[in-house]
Amino acid sequence: MKSFSQMTKEELSRAKNKSNCCDHAEQTGILLFGTITPDLEEQYRIPQELVESECCKRALIKGAFLGGGTVINPRKNYNLELTTPYPALAKDMAELLESVGFSFKSVQRKSKEVLYLKNSEAISDFLSYIGAFRAQMELLNIKIEKEIRNDFNRAANIETANLEKTINAAVQQVKAIEEIQRRIGLDNLPDDLREVAKLRLANKDASLSELGAMMNPPLTKSGINHRLKKLMEF
Numbered sequence: 621m622k623s624f625s626q627m628t629k630e631e632l633s634r635a636k637n638k639s640n641c642c643d644h645a646e647q648t649g650i651l652l653f654g655t656i657t658p659d660l661e662e663q664y665r666i667p668q669e670l671v672e673s674e675c676c677k678r679a680l681i682k683g684a685f686l687g688g689g690t691v692i693n694p695r696k697n698y699n700l701e702l703t704t705p706y707p708a709l710a711k712d713m714a715e716l717l718e719s720v721g722f723s724f725k726s727v728q729r730k731s732k733e734v735l736y737l738k739n740s741e742a743i744s745d746f747l748s749y750i751g752a753f754r755a756q757m758e759l760l761n762i763k764i765e766k767e768i769r770n771d772f773n774r775a776a777n778i779e780t781a782n783l784e785k786t787i788n789a790a791v792q793q794v795k796a797i798e799e800i801q802r803r804i805g806l807d808n809l810p811d812d813l814r815e816v817a818k819l820r821l822a823n824k825d826a827s828l829s830e831l832g833a834m835m836n837p838p839l840t841k842s843g844i845n846h847r848l849k850k851l852m853e854f
């Protein structure tokens with residue numbers, strides 16, 4: 621299976637540049653970031669005359685990504701990088717990126733200079749800037765899917781938490797009612813409380829709304845809650 625990087629690069633290599641001037645800039649970007657000479661004393665720089673116009677800045681950056689870029693599958697992680705062994709080239713590129721609105725962070729890894737983005741929005745903007753629109757769409761779709769999944773997990777956790785609260789409350793109520801039964805007997809409770817107490821004992825795992833529905837006449841959840849509180853105070 622192709623990696624997210626490979627798919628992005630295939631899309632980019634099919635995309636045509638706006639004008640002929642950009643082809644040279646793109647090629648230069650590919651060569652600068654894609655060629656690693658054995659002689660690392662060699663110092664590559666970005667030729668400033670090539671990136672005077674906005675269209676060519678974009679083309680050179682696109683080329684740099686084709687030559688030395690990676691973008692991790694957004695399902696795993698949000699990470700886009702440009703790497704080069706040449707520090708001066710990395711510095712030039714960071715400045716060029718800054719001039720078109722992208723703040724890449726930089727780090728040294730295994731004697732390579734790494735410029736990277738870890739923010740999903742910045743990565744999405746960058747993919748669109750270099751013309752990888754399908755990759756951008758894919759990233760945005762995955763992001764939405766992830767967010768929905770997170771919301772769902774959060775909701776499931778809240779439900780579990782609520783369930784536990786309900787169970788704990790029921791346990792406390794049953795304990796209190798059994799205590800009352802032992803001390804004074806349920807028959808000595810006022811009518812409204814006696815009915816609730818008996819129902820609770822008979823239906824230890826029922827929710828408040830379920831208990832309410834069993835009452836005659838039926839009570840709302842808060843009505844039941846009120847009576848159970850009175851029972852607990854008893």
Ligand SMILES: [Zn+2]
Binds near residue numbers: 675
């Ligand atoms: Zn151009």
